[in-house]
Amino acid sequence: MFSPADLTAFFLTLKLAFVTTLILLILGTPLAWFLARSRWRFKFFLEALVALPLVLPPTVLGFYLLLMLGNNGPLGYFMQSIGAEPLAFSFTGLVIGSVFYSIPFVVQPLQDAFNNIGQRPLEAAAMLGASPLDRFITVALPLARQGFLTATVLGFAHTLGEFGVVLMIGGNIPGETKVLSIAIYEHVEALEYANAHLLSASLVLLSFLMLIAVYALNGRFKVIRL
Amino acid sequence: MRITARFKIARAELLNFNFDISAESITAIFGVSGCGKTSLLRAIAGLEKHAGSKLQVGNETWQDDNVFLAPHQRAIGYVFQESSLFEHLTVKENIEYGYKRTDEAARKFSLEKIISLLELQTLLNRKPTLLSGGERQRVAIARALAASPKLLLMDEPLSSLDQAKKDELLPYIENLNKEMNIPIIYVSHSNEEIARLADQLIFIEDAVVKASGPISELLTRSDLSLAHRRQAESLIFAEVETYDESFQLNYLSSDLGTFIVPGEKFHTGRKIRLRLAAQDISITLEAQKNTSILNIFPAIIDELHAEDKALLTVRLLINKFPVLAKITLKSADNLKLEKGKAVFAQIKSVAVLA
Numbered sequence: 001m002f003s004p005a006d007l008t009a010f011f012l013t014l015k016l017a018f019v020t021t022l023i024l025l026i027l028g029t030p031l032a033w034f035l036a037r038s039r040w041r042f043k044f045f046l047e048a049l050v051a052l053p054l055v056l057p058p059t060v061l062g063f064y065l066l067l068m069l070g071n072n073g074p075l076g077y078f079m080q081s082i083g084a085e086p087l088a089f090s091f092t093g094l095v096i097g098s099v100f101y102s103i104p105f106v107v108q109p110l111q112d113a114f115n116n117i118g119q120r121p122l123e124a125a126a127m128l129g130a131s132p133l134d135r136f137i138t139v140a141l142p143l144a145r146q147g148f149l150t151a152t153v154l155g156f157a158h159t160l161g162e163f164g165v166v167l168m169i170g171g172n173i174p175g176e177t178k179v180l181s182i183a184i185y186e187h188v189e190a191l192e193y194a195n196a197h198l199l200s201a202s203l204v205l206l207s208f209l210m211l212i213a214v215y216a217l218n219g220r221f222k223v224i225r226l
Numbered sequence: 227m228r229i230t231a232r233f234k235i236a237r238a239e240l241l242n243f244n245f246d247i248s249a250e251s252i253t254a255i256f257g258v259s260g261c262g263k264t265s266l267l268r269a270i271a272g273l274e275k276h277a278g279s280k281l282q283v284g285n286e287t288w289q290d291d292n293v294f295l296a297p298h299q300r301a302i303g304y305v306f307q308e309s310s311l312f313e314h315l316t317v318k319e320n321i322e323y324g325y326k327r328t329d330e331a332a333r334k335f336s337l338e339k340i341i342s343l344l345e346l347q348t349l350l351n352r353k354p355t356l357l358s359g360g361e362r363q364r365v366a367i368a369r370a371l372a373a374s375p376k377l378l379l380m381d382e383p384l385s386s387l388d389q390a391k392k393d394e395l396l397p398y399i400e401n402l403n404k405e406m407n408i409p410i411i412y413v414s415h416s417n418e419e420i421a422r423l424a425d426q427l428i429f430i431e432d433a434v435v436k437a438s439g440p441i442s443e444l445l446t447r448s449d450l451s452l453a454h455r456r457q458a459e460s461l462i463f464a465e466v467e468t469y470d471e472s473f474q475l476n477y478l479s480s481d482l483g484t485f486i487v488p489g490e491k492f493h494t495g496r497k498i499r500l501r502l503a504a505q506d507i508s509i510t511l512e513a514q515k516n517t518s519i520l521n522i523f524p525a526i527i528d529e530l531h532a533e534d535k536a537l538l539t540v541r542l543l544i545n546k547f548p549v550l551a552k553i554t555l556k557s558a559d560n561l562k563l564e565k566g567k568a569v570f571a572q573i574k575s576v577a578v579l580a
Contacts, residue, residue, distance in 0.1 A: 120310040123273055126297040127304035128324030128373045134298075138323075142314040 006199060008175050009183040016091070016179060017159040020098040024106040024155050025148070027099075032110030033136070054104050062168025065097050069169060089171045094179070097165040106155040113147020114140060146217070153214045157207045227376065227409055230282040233269045235262060243269075245428050245438040249377065249409035252399075254420045254441070257430030263413045264307075266430070267379050270411065271304050272297040283377065301332075303370030303378040303408075308386055309362035311354035317365050318350040324373025334374040335406060343405055344368045344398055360391040364398060371406060378402070378410045384419060392419075399423060421461055421501050422579040446548035448529050448541055453550055458539065460549040462500040466492040475520075481547040486520040487578060499579040506574040507551035509540065511561055513570050521573040525549070527563055542571050 069087040087093035125135035163181035170177035187196035235241040268274040281289040428438045442461040464480035478485040525542040
């Protein structure tokens with residue numbers, strides 16, 4: 001079946017998707033809440049920014065991240081100055097890249113879910129003595145749970161399939177940055193079609209199963225909008 | 227509990243809602259659709275903030291130029307037009323939501339009492355999606371009560387229900403005020419609901435509060451449009467005294483004197499509201515002996531107002547209590563009616579409200 005190197009790539013991919021999704025849920029929830037609730041005039045600016053990774057070639061995103069994270073980039077320079085490892089060609093760098101790459105897949109379903117709740121249940125909670133934070137936790141979050149399910153699965157599945165960004169800022173260091181998509185690419189380059197098949201098919205199966213779960217649990221959910 | 231309010235609500239036109247009421251029982255905010263009733267209610271709740279407004283409830287200032295109490299800091303219960311229950315919680319959890327967020331010392335009613343008052347015992351473990359419209363509103367009322375509010379605001383709580391469900395829910399709302407002794411401010415544009423429930427009115431017209439005070443007084447005030455409507459009416463409070471079995475007649479004592487209402491026996495001592503449509507009252511110069519009408523009272527003509535070329539609104543004082551009658555100008559002319567004249571009012575029919 002899987003070679004040890006392929007297994008490493010497989011688990012690294014799962015780890016990357018898991019960490020990325022977790023970070024996106026933590027950062028994306030307040031952002032989505034803000035986008036759903038705020039009446040700020042220039043909100044569309046932020047929404048466009050969030051949607052940008054949907055249309056950009058991942059290589060473009062990866063290229064700019066490389067410039068930022070590389071030793072001559074501002075973030076790379078900062079990491080060096082505090083004596084830390086450079087971010088380019090590291091797992092941490094991949095996580096940063098993936099967070100940008102998958103941001104719309106997490107923020108948009110959450111924003112939709114928060115929008116769908118409407119103002120009324122929150123007003124009702126306020127009239128029952130719940131503070132803004134209290135009503136966010138006890139009313140908004142549970143009512144948006146379908147959105148969270150969607151966001152989690154889409155964020156996870158989308159990160160699994162990442163290629164262009166990784167290619168630019170990750171390279172192919174086994175156990176550190178060599179994820180499934182890179183491994184598949186290398187197998188194809190080396191004409192090892194059987195190995196490429198195995199990895200590709202497992203990725204298809206995994207993604208398909210996750211999406212089936214989402215669609216089955218969420219009758220009426222929107223994948224993504226532009 | 228005294229409520230003094232001055233709201234400036236900027237909409238297409240500036241709404242100036244000033245009133246000062248003693249809210250003990252049920253106060254209705256009454257006005258045509260779109261006059262700003264809901265906005266006023268939301269402003270009282272703090273859900274809308276309008277600059278230059280003031281709100282004093284009892285001895286607390288909830289809003290003025292320097293103070294604005296957030297909605298969750300106001301001891302208010304709010305029942306919305308559609309019940310807006312928390313769909314992710316059961317009926318019981320919905321009711322407990324506000325209860326848990328109320329200091330133990332501030333809790334006025336036990337959950338058991340609220341649940342039994344609104345008869346929700348069998349529904350407690352259900353999710354809101356499995357309830358009927360009337361049941362949902364009962365849960366919404368219970369949920370609001372459980373937070374022990376000082377004041378209960380209700381925004382057309384019956385408007386989304388059909389007539390049968392309305393009739394089912396009305397007694398609960400009447401009981402609420404009696405049993406829980408909680409002041410209610412009730413928004414409605416339904417004459418029936420208001421005549422049945424309200425003790426006081428805040429009457430909105432032309433972007434201002436035209437008048438506020440006891441309902442029977444406002445309904446018959448000739449300076450307000452209420453008295454000049456086609457369906458103008460007077461409201462009489464009465465109490466059941468005796469019953470004549472042989473003719474099946476209830477004898478009620480009222481502000482006007484003894485009132486006779488035919489039909490099934492009412493419970494003795496029961497408080498009843500009588501709604502007298504102005505069109506159902508006629509005027510005679512002498513007490514008619516040979517008439518089928520049972521309720522005839524001596525009256526003094528207080529005011530006469532021509533509505534158009536044919537009809538006239540007469541404000542009568544019966545036992546010093548104002549009652550409206552609508553008659554034709556021709557009849558008024560025939561009878562030579564004028565202010566101060568002693569006449570008799572014949573009440574042809576009366577609607578009995580709970």
